[in-house]
Amino acid sequence: xGGGSAVKQHERRFLQGxxxxxxxxxECGEAYWSVKTFGEYEVRETKGGEYGLFKKGNLVxxxxxxxxxxxxxxxxxxxxxxxxxxRRGVREITIPEKALLMGMVAADGSNRSRRxxxxxxxxxxxxxxxxxSDDLELIRMFDESANRVYNLASHHYVRKRNGLITAAIYSxxxxxxxxxxxxxxxxxxxxxxxxxxxDEGKRAFLKGFFSGDGNVSVSGGEITIRFYSRCREGLxxxxxxxxxxxxxxRGIREDREPKGKSTYSFLIPRSxxxxxxxxxxxxxxxxxxxxxxxxxxxxxxxx
Amino acid sequence: xKKGRCGADCGKCPYFRKLCIxxxxxxxxxxxxxxxxxxxxxxxxxxxxxxxxxxxxxxxxRPPPIPIPPLAGRKMAKVGFPRFVPEIxxxxxxxxxxxxxxxxxxxxxxxxxLLTNEKxxxxxxxxxxxxxxxxxxxxxxxxxxxxxxxxxxxxxxxxRLINDLKPDATMIPDNYTYTDAxxxxxxxxxxxxxxxxxxxxxxxxPLIGLVKGANLRQMDWALRKQVEMGxxxxxxxxxxxxxxxxxxxxxxxxxxxxxxxxxxxEDFELLLYGVGQKxxxxxxxxxxxxxxxxxxxxxxxxxxxxxxxxxxxxIRFEECYCEACGGMMPQDxxxxxxxxxxxxxxxxxxxxxxxxSRLKRRKRR
Numbered sequence: 001x002g003g004g005s006a007v008k009q010h011e012r013r014f015l016q017g018x019x020x021x022x023x024x025x026x027e028c029g030e031a032y033w034s035v036k037t038f039g040e041y042e043v044r045e046t047k048g049g050e051y052g053l054f055k056k057g058n059l060v061x062x063x064x065x066x067x068x069x070x071x072x073x074x075x076x077x078x079x080x081x082x083x084x085x086x087r088r089g090v091r092e093i094t095i096p097e098k099a100l101l102m103g104m105v106a107a108d109g110s111n112r113s114r115r116x117x118x119x120x121x122x123x124x125x126x127x128x129x130x131x132x133s134d135d136l137e138l139i140r141m142f143d144e145s146a147n148r149v150y151n152l153a154s155h156h157y158v159r160k161r162n163g164l165i166t167a168a169i170y171s172x173x174x175x176x177x178x179x180x181x182x183x184x185x186x187x188x189x190x191x192x193x194x195x196x197x198x199d200e201g202k203r204a205f206l207k208g209f210f211s212g213d214g215n216v217s218v219s220g221g222e223i224t225i226r227f228y229s230r231c232r233e234g235l236x237x238x239x240x241x242x243x244x245x246x247x248x249x250r251g252i253r254e255d256r257e258p259k260g261k262s263t264y265s266f267l268i269p270r271s272x273x274x275x276x277x278x279x280x281x282x283x284x285x286x287x288x289x290x291x292x293x294x295x296x297x298x299x300x301x302x303x
Numbered sequence: 304x305k306k307g308r309c310g311a312d313c314g315k316c317p318y319f320r321k322l323c324i325x326x327x328x329x330x331x332x333x334x335x336x337x338x339x340x341x342x343x344x345x346x347x348x349x350x351x352x353x354x355x356x357x358x359x360x361x362x363x364x365r366p367p368p369i370p371i372p373p374l375a376g377r378k379m380a381k382v383g384f385p386r387f388v389p390e391i392x393x394x395x396x397x398x399x400x401x402x403x404x405x406x407x408x409x410x411x412x413x414x415x416x417l418l419t420n421e422k423x424x425x426x427x428x429x430x431x432x433x434x435x436x437x438x439x440x441x442x443x444x445x446x447x448x449x450x451x452x453x454x455x456x457x458x459x460x461x462x463r464l465i466n467d468l469k470p471d472a473t474m475i476p477d478n479y480t481y482t483d484a485x486x487x488x489x490x491x492x493x494x495x496x497x498x499x500x501x502x503x504x505x506x507x508x509p510l511i512g513l514v515k516g517a518n519l520r521q522m523d524w525a526l527r528k529q530v531e532m533g534x535x536x537x538x539x540x541x542x543x544x545x546x547x548x549x550x551x552x553x554x555x556x557x558x559x560x561x562x563x564x565x566x567x568x569e570d571f572e573l574l575l576y577g578v579g580q581k582x583x584x585x586x587x588x589x590x591x592x593x594x595x596x597x598x599x600x601x602x603x604x605x606x607x608x609x610x611x612x613x614x615x616x617x618i619r620f621e622e623c624y625c626e627a628c629g630g631m632m633p634q635d636x637x638x639x640x641x642x643x644x645x646x647x648x649x650x651x652x653x654x655x656x657x658x659x660s661r662l663k664r665r666k667r668r
Binding site (some may be wrong): 002003008016021022023028034 | 330332336337339340341342343344345347349352355358360361447449453479480481482483484515522540541542543544546549558
């Protein structure tokens with residue numbers, strides 16, 4: 001529609017275009033570009049290439065980098081977090097690598113501290129974040145994620161009795177970081193921090209968890225995909241997370257063990273097996289082999 | 304090419320060196336802003352400056368224009384504009400004049416009205432415009448729309464809309480070319496126009512080219528490219544230029560440019576879009592506007608292609624024998640307005656439509 005004078009068009013359409021004397025300018029001090037606006041939040045890019053986050057016109061944060069997507073803007077923070085600004089507001093979410101690491105720790109890991117008195121008086125506190133597995137591939141994934149998120153390498157210990165490998169990181173920072181997310185409130189307990197996960201993060205968390213406490217079994221040509229845990233609350237949160245991603249997991253079942261302890265589990269319906277393999281999957285080589293076989297059979301059927 | 308008035312070094316421009324002679328327009332809003340005069344909503348307040356991408360002191364690198372693809376060609380027949388093509392309001396059934404028994408061979412339906420009304424768009428898309436409007440003549444789709452909608456639509460969106468709406472002909476996508484904005488913006492927009500005109504050749508629907516540009520050079524360039532592609536029918540959105548009394552600066556040149564491009568005058572046709580009255584100095588061009596309806600809503604009466612207030616003594620007691628008036632005078636319409644406003648408005652709108660559709664100057668009694 002725009003033709004003729006922009007000023008006249010603004011007068012006509014918006015009752016704007018009034019002349020203002022603003023003085024000669026050698027440079028434009030307020031120069032920035034409005035990158036995106038989400039409700040009361042606005043993200044502006046400055047001339048220097050930095051990003052300013054404004055709430056109701058007030059600067060609340062400056063960032064060096066930003067990832068601008070259709071529905072949101074992401075600012076990288078430290079320790080594997082990102083600040084997500086979208087129509088829903090502002091929240092801290094984890095990068096997929098951190099979500100994966102959390103999923104692995106939630107399934108087969110620990111995050112604990114131990115306080116002991118010193119001989120000379122006072123106390124000494126040890127902080128441990130560890131992941132246990134007999135699978136080298138999973139240990140490698142844990143190490144890679146820890147390195148990417150925290151820039152720290154783990155110590156490895158192998159138990160001679162059964163070949164179980166412990167990948168251990170002794171860091172107060174990591175301990176408090178994961179504790180703040182309430183990831184492992186106690187032994188055999190876990191919590192899925194859904195409020196800090198976007199869809200990609202949810203998939204990574206589930207993949208990490210499934211690689212540890214997931215089960216794929218084949219019986220009589222039929223395949224069963226199952227999540228299991230001793231922590232019912234955590235498992236319920238996993239179900240909710242799967243539902244957020246469009247899955248319809250079955251209800252939680254309780255399996256009583258002889259010593260009085262219970263294990264809880266739920267199944268992924270057969271109709272969603274391929275979706276599960278494509279979207280979530282697993283790093284455990286045994287799972288991967290079965291999934292590949294299933295996919296091959298599925299493709300063969302389609303042909 | 305040298306430095307623009309605003310200080311931008313146009314000599315280094317990698318995109319328009321061959322096309323553009325450099326930004327020397329005295330009214331350039333960026334230049335004015337740097338020298339101390341800003342305009343609200345455009346360059347003031349500075350934090351919301353719309354022309355920042357083109358400002359040499361407050362912006363950063365200018366956004367590159369979309370590249371011009373190799374132009375294809377297609378032999379196109381003329382759409383066949385009648386002398387006056389009424390534009391209608393797709394959201395206001397009172398402008399659907401054929402329901403009251405008045406005839407027109409073609410109407411323009413504006414796409415932007417559909418885009419801003421989801422309900423109507425869904426309805427029209429499901430049935431097609433012909434069934435939605437219940438009109439048997441040609442329905443020409445107008446893509447002239449506000450800038451904010453222009454920026455939002457891509458080729459695939461237009462294709463989808465055109466496939467759903469099934470018009471008899473469509474304009475190529477509109478652009479914005481302001482005479483007081485840096486030429487970089489209007490050249491970028493004109494290149495976009497040509498590129499989209501090229502994309503539109505893939506459509507089966509008959510096409511109407513657009514005459515747009517912030518100066519004669521731009522208009523001429525865009526026209527020549529469209530002629531190269533085989534366009535034969537053109538619309539020139541001219542409402543703003545007409546209201547700013549600048550149309551005479553452009554229109555004669557556009558006509559010369561078209562005549563130069565075609566061997567025979569009959570090979571092309573031009574329609575002035577958005578101009579609400581006849582221009583005496585230009586023959587053989589068509590018009591289209593919604594003025595016949597909009598002015599009727601405000602009690603304004605067309606007489607011989609010019610509009611008057613119904614109470615204007617020049618026309619107030621002149622009888623009109625058009626199909627709508629049947630001998631009524633504007634005074635009779637005023638009387639009717641107090642008795643039955645809706646009927647009076649419809650009569651006035653139909654009269655305006657018929658007056659604008661008339662080819663020859665009528666004789667005063």
